Every structure is written in structure tokens, then in C-alpha cells.
Amino acid sequence: MMNRAQYDRHLFEQKLPAIMEIFRQTYRQKPSKIKNLFSIETSDREIEQFTGFTGLSLLREIGEGGEPDIDSVLQKGALTFRHKTYALGIEWTKELFDDEKVRLIRQSTEELAFSARETQEIQGASIFNLAFSANGADGVPMCSASHPLWKAGGTQSNILSVAADLTVASLKQATTDYRGLKRDNGHFQALPTPTLLVSASEHYNAHEILKGQWKSDTANNTINAFQHGETGPISDIISWDYLTDPDAWFLVAPPSSTGLIWIWREKPNNYPFMDQRTLRKGIAVRYRMSVGDSDSGRGVYGTPGA
Numbered sequence: 001m002m003n004r005a006q007y008d009r010h011l012f013e014q015k016l017p018a019i020m021e022i023f024r025q026t027y028r029q030k031p032s033k034i035k036n037l038f039s040i041e042t043s044d045r046e047i048e049q050f051t052g053f054t055g056l057s058l059l060r061e062i063g064e065g066g067e068p069d070i071d072s073v074l075q076k077g078a079l080t081f082r083h084k085t086y087a088l089g090i091e092w093t094k095e096l097f098d099d100e101k102v103r104l105i106r107q108s109t110e111e112l113a114f115s116a117r118e119t120q121e122i123q124g125a126s127i128f129n130l131a132f133s134a135n136g137a138d139g140v141p142m143c144s145a146s147h148p149l150w151k152a153g154g155t156q157s158n159i160l161s162v163a164a165d166l167t168v169a170s171l172k173q174a175t176t177d178y179r180g181l182k183r184d185n186g187h188f189q190a191l192p193t194p195t196l197l198v199s200a201s202e203h204y205n206a207h208e209i210l211k212g213q214w215k216s217d218t219a220n221n222t223i224n225a226f227q228h229g230e231t232g233p234i235s236d237i238i239s240w241d242y243l244t245d246p247d248a249w250f251l252v253a254p255p256s257s258t259g260l261i262w263i264w265r266e267k268p269n270n271y272p273f274m275d276q277r278t279l280r281k282g283i284a285v286r287y288r289m290s291v292g293d294s295d296s297g298r299g300v301y302g303t304p305g306a
Contacts, residue, residue, distance in 0.1 A: 016272055022106055022109045022113075023109050023285070024113075026109070026110040026113035026114065027116060030117040030118075032117065033121065033125075033240050033242075036238060036255075037255065038124060038261060038291065039258075039260065039262070041261060042263065042265075042267075043083065044265075045265075046265075047081060047082045047083070048081040048263055049078060050079045050080075050081070050259075050261075050294040051079075052075070052076035052137065052294075052295055052296065053073040053075055054073050054074040054075075054076060054151040055187060056071045056072075056073065056185060057071045058187070074151050074184075076137070076138065076150045076296070077139070079136070081261075081292060081294075082290065083288045083289060084289070085266075085286060086287055086289075087285065088285060089282050090108050090284075091275075091282025092105060092108075092281055092282060093278075093280055094278070094280060097281050109283065116268055121240075124242075127291060128302075129242075129244045131143045131248075131300075132248075132302070136297065137293075137295075138296040140296075142293045142296070142302075143159045143250070143297060143300065143303070144157070144158065145159055145161070149182065149184050151184045151185045152185055156181065156182050157177075158181060158300060158301045158302070159301070160303040163305060164305065164306050165305045165306045166198060166205055167209070171196075171209060171210075174251055177301060178251045189298070191257055191299055193234065193235040194253050194301070195234065195235055195236045195237070196234045196236070196238070196249065197240065197252050198237065198238070198243070199245065199246045199249070200239050200240070200246075201246040202246065203237075206237045206239065210224075210226045210234060212224050247306065248302065248303065248304045249305065250301065250302035250303075252299065252300055252301075253299030258299030258300055259293050260292075260294075261292065262289065263289060263290045264287070270283055270284065270285040271283065271284060271285075
């Protein structure tokens with residue numbers, strides 16, 4: 001027996017590919033900063049646990065036939081990532097769908113894609129928005145003056161000793177401090193050239209300081225030292241709309257040299273649905289993920305600004 005619902009589903013399935021393609025194209029068009037700042041991994045478990053380990057001592061010269069010193073790594077703080085699920089959907093009445101109000105269907109589908117991407121940007125930026133207040137695996141915030149050196153003893157800082165806005169002087173101090181960051185065994189981290197991460201309000205200031213031929217803080221024709229060296233002390237600038245503190249800024253090593261990690265348990269998946277009682281139709285998007293700092297501020301240096 002044929003019925004109206006069967007024909008309606010056929011109509012929905014005919015239009016579905018176009019609707020889903022609108023979502024995919026819009027989702028891809030909105031740029032993401034996450035891939036530039038976080039290591040992207042996948043998971044097949046409910047939780048992921050990270051335990052850090054310290055480095056080893058330096059090698060010691062030995063004589064002929066001598067035995068090497070035996071060293072061991074020490075366990076540092078542990079951190080558990082528990083994946084969370086995020087979802088949102090939209091639906092249209094049968095009348096709206098049948099009458100092909102394409103503009104409204106297209107616009108609402110595009111908005112769903114924007115919402116999915118923006119949610120992820122906010123989640124990623126939250127790690128930096130909480131960088132000076134939320135404690136990590138070693139008991140202090142990601143940017144702190146008292147990160148414990150588990151093996152060498154004592155502490156080290158990855159934050160300016162006196163909080164300062166972004167200037168030539170403060171950036172010079174930060175890049176110098178960044179090069180001096182130590183591992184838990186007291187040896188240099190030897191980090192790659194970092195990226196300067198700033199809020200949207202500091203976009204132009206950051207470019208004037210780094211990209212100009214001459215120093216931006218003087219009227220004299222003094223060369224801009226940030227422009228010299230193999231790549232300069234900073235490789236690139238990222239200005240992120242989702243940083244909530246306009247004065248905060250960071251030096252961030254490439255993702256492979258930090259503990260910043262984004263874990264997909266389920267990548268964004270959009271799917272159609274239909275209510276058999278009302279014949280309303282719609283699409284939804286959902287994903288599962290975790291994000292955080294798995295290694296207590298390694299490869300990150302920051303300041304909340306003055």
C-alpha cells in the first residue's frame with residue numbers, strides 16, 4: 001500500500017545530498033586555528049590518560065673498560081581526558097520543505113555548520129583563556145612561575161616575571177626566556193621557533209612589531225632584530241578572535257613540541273532525521289572530543305598582559 005509518508009521520505013532523500021553538501025562546504029570554509037596550535041589525535045576509548053616522565057642525566061666520560069652510570073626516568077603528574085559529546089540540530093516543517101524555501105533551508109544549514117566550527121574554536125581557545133588560572137597535571141596553571149622540575153628539583157617559570165602588554169621590550173624578554181626553558185631534568189628544552197599568539201585586538205600591533213624593517217618603538221632608523229636570523233625568533237603570528245583577554249599573549253612551539261592536544265573520539269558527523277508523526281525533517285551534527293594541555297605547559301610561554 002502506498003502512502004503519503006513514503007513519498008515524503010523519497011522527496012527528502014532526493015534533496016538530502018544537496019543539503020548535506022551545503023553543510024560540508026560551509027564547515028570547511030570557516031578557517032580553524034586549532035590545527036596550528038594542537039596535536040590532533042584520535043581515540044577509541046572513553047578516556048585517555050597521559051603520564052609524563054622526566055629526562056635523563058648527561059653522559060659522563062668514562063675510561064677504557066669503564067662502566068656507564070645507570071639512570072632512570074621518573075614519573076610526573078598524570079592527567080585524564082574524558083571525552084564529551086556535543087550536538088545540535090535544526091528541522092523544518094513539511095510545508096516549508098515541500099514548498100522549497102531553499103534560501104531558508106540553505107541559510108539554516110550554513111548556520112549549523114558555523115555553529116559546529118565556532119564551538120570547536122571556543123573549546124580550543126579555552127585552554128589559553130584559562131592558562132593563568134586553571135591548574136594542570138603538575139598542580140599549577142599552564143603558564144606559571146612555579147612549574148616543578150621533577151628531577152632537577154626546584155621550579156621554573158614560563159610567564160613574564162612582571163606581566164606586560166605586547167611591546168618590543170616585553171617580546172624580547174619573552175623570546176629570551178622561551179629559549180631558556182628547561183626540561184624536568186634541568187636541561188634545555190631546545191624548542192623550535194615559536195608562533196606568537198595574540199587576541200584580535202593585538203593583530204596590528206603584533207605585525208608592526210615583528211614585520212617592519214625598522215624597530216617600531218623608536219623614530220631612529222634602527223633595524224628590527226625580529227627580522228634577522230635564520231627564521232627570526234618568531235616564525236609566525238596567529239591572532240585568534242576567541243581569546244577573551246585582549247591583553248594576553250603567548251609564545252607557542254609547534255604542536256609536536258608542546259603538550260597541547262586535541263583528541264577526536266568521534267569526528268563531526270552530520271545526519272538527517274524525520275519525525276514520522278509530524279513529517280518535520282531536519283539534520284543534526286554531533287561529535288565527541290577532548291582538549292587540553294597534557295604536559296604542564298611544555299613549549300608554551302605567556303603573560304596575561306599588564
